Amino acid sequence: MAAPCSIVILTGAGISAESGIDTFRSAGGLWEQHRIEDVATPEGFARDPDLVLGFYDMRRAALANVAPNPAHAALARLEREFAGELLLVTQNVDDLHERGGSARVLHMHGELKSALCASCEMRSPWEMAMIDRPPCPVCRAPTLRPDVVWFGEMPYEMGRIYQALEACDLFVSIGTSGAVYPAAGFVQEARASGARTLELNLEPSEGSRLFHESRRGPASLLVPQWVEEVLSPAGA
Numbered sequence: 001m002a003a004p005c006s007i008v009i010l011t012g013a014g015i016s017a018e019s020g021i022d023t024f025r026s027a028g029g030l031w032e033q034h035r036i037e038d039v040a041t042p043e044g045f046a047r048d049p050d051l052v053l054g055f056y057d058m059r060r061a062a063l064a065n066v067a068p069n070p071a072h073a074a075l076a077r078l079e080r081e082f083a084g085e086l087l088l089v090t091q092n093v094d095d096l097h098e099r100g101g102s103a104r105v106l107h108m109h110g111e112l113k114s115a116l117c118a119s120c121e122m123r124s125p126w127e128m129a130m131i132d133r134p135p136c137p138v139c140r141a142p143t144l145r146p147d148v149v150w151f152g153e154m155p156y157e158m159g160r161i162y163q164a165l166e167a168c169d170l171f172v173s174i175g176t177s178g179a180v181y182p183a184a185g186f187v188q189e190a191r192a193s194g195a196r197t198l199e200l201n202l203e204p205s206e207g208s209r210l211f212h213e214s215r216r217g218p219a220s221l222l223v224p225q226w227v228e229e230v231l232s233p234a235g236a
């Protein structure tokens, strides 16, 4: 194909797996250890806030023990060197894209290192535990929750994402199972706009058949290879 001018990249838990962060739906993944209804819904939080705050406190603290891998670094290189338009959308709540060198990352499912106040609705950078109900830095109410998007809630920045999907000529999905909407529908949005679509994943995902091309393997190998192709004089 001709060299792309505008690329949208969607990443999921698979890109951080080789850094040591559990995925959700793999054998032994987070959803085998915790019930989705208990820890990833507003209803679960209302029922047992301590359980939910503890779950996210544990995952936030664990970020100190992991590091970005070559897939994160390759996407940062793409951001620096690609001459066209690039939007990096991640479903991940970790900060490995940023620590890998990406400066412009859209976290559609929120971030572990951010707090959302249920009283004033402000989002604040956050590094500490929430289990002891610290006050909101803005309104001082002890009503902070993890700034993550649970089932039934609206993901962030959907307008900007759909606009970019409409305008892109290449959509690349990396390390996501295609099990969660609206992200799982991005490939169809991109195709409807005439974009080419590429999946990079260890295994076939629920949406593999929707992509023009699927490559199988670990993100730490596939992503640097693909970035090299895009940045080579002929493009990808």
Ligand code: BJW
Pocket: 011, 012, 013, 014, 015, 017, 018, 023, 024, 025, 026, 029, 040, 091, 092, 093, 109, 148, 149, 150, 151, 152, 153, 154, 155, 158, 174, 175, 176, 177, 178, 179, 180, 181, 182, 200, 201, 202, 203, 204, 205, 217, 218, 219, 220
């Ligand atoms: C590797 C690898 C390696 C491993 N290298 N690969 C139909 C249409 C629209 C909505 C719905 C619908 N039906 C139902 C809904 C509602 C619902 C939904 O999707 N439910 C499904 C169960 C069907 N969606 C929602 O409620 C969303 N909100 C919403 O829809 O609002 C209304 C709306 C409508 C239309 C437009 C806009 C809005 C909100 C969803 C929130 C999801 N939240 C979570 C938790 C976030 C906080 C946290 O982290 O705890 O987000 S759930 C969890 O799943 C997390 C992830 O971001 C998300 C996706 O998971 P991901 O990243 O794909 O991980 P895995 O584990 O599933 O897959 C890993 C992949 O990596 C695998 O494929 C491996 O093969 C691969 N892999 N190692 C490369 N080394």
